[in-house]
Amino acid sequence: MNKMILILSIAVGLYACSGNAPKKEATADQTATTTENGNPSYDPERGTGKFTNVTVSPTLDNALATAGQKVYDVKCSSCHKLTEEKLVGPGWKDVTKRHKPEWILNFVTNTDEMLQKDSKAQAMLEICLVRMPNQNLTDEEARNAYEFMRKNDGVK
Structure with missing residues (x-):
């Protein structure tokens, strides 16, 4: 019975975190490279998505x-x-030193x-064992969260 309650709680939590706000269009500080079918091309340094x-x-x-x-809090x-400690997902300490901004922004929006x-995202999934839900962050929210990550990493 306790296992069923735990599973139900996790499912409800993941659903609650998924959000459904519409995404905004790309902002001026990014340019997209696309393949023949119109999808952004994949680059292991930046991942896949519109942030190039x-x-x-x-x-x-x-x-x-x-x-x-505020995005982080919600x-x-x-x-x-905000430390190195894993909760459900990995801790954010030094995340901006481990990944390029394009990779982080593509991960949180795509x-x-x-x-x-x-492969880096898949390796994190193997460690965390819980798939990150799509938070439906707008480009602006993602960029703001990235700047908060930089502040957490000591950028002044």
Whole structure:
């Protein structure tokens, strides 16, 4: 009986985290490279998705980081800690040092395809054993969350 309650709780939690807000179009700081069929091409350094060339300032954008913390608090904190410690998903400490901004932004906005095609995303899934739900982040929310990740990694 306890196992059934646990499974039901996890299913409800994953459903609740999935969100259903519409995505915004790509912003000016990214350009898309596509294949013949119109889909973004795959690159192991950036993953798969529309983010191919993200411009990041060497200094932190505090306004974006503050907005990103709100995204984290609502959509990410139930599965990710800001330390190295794994909760459901991996901890966020040094995530911006381990992955390029394009890879992170593609992962959080194109989760399902990244988990299908990207070997780094698949390796994380093997460790965490729980598939990250698509949070339906807009490009703006994703960029804000990335800036909050940078702040968490010590960028000033």
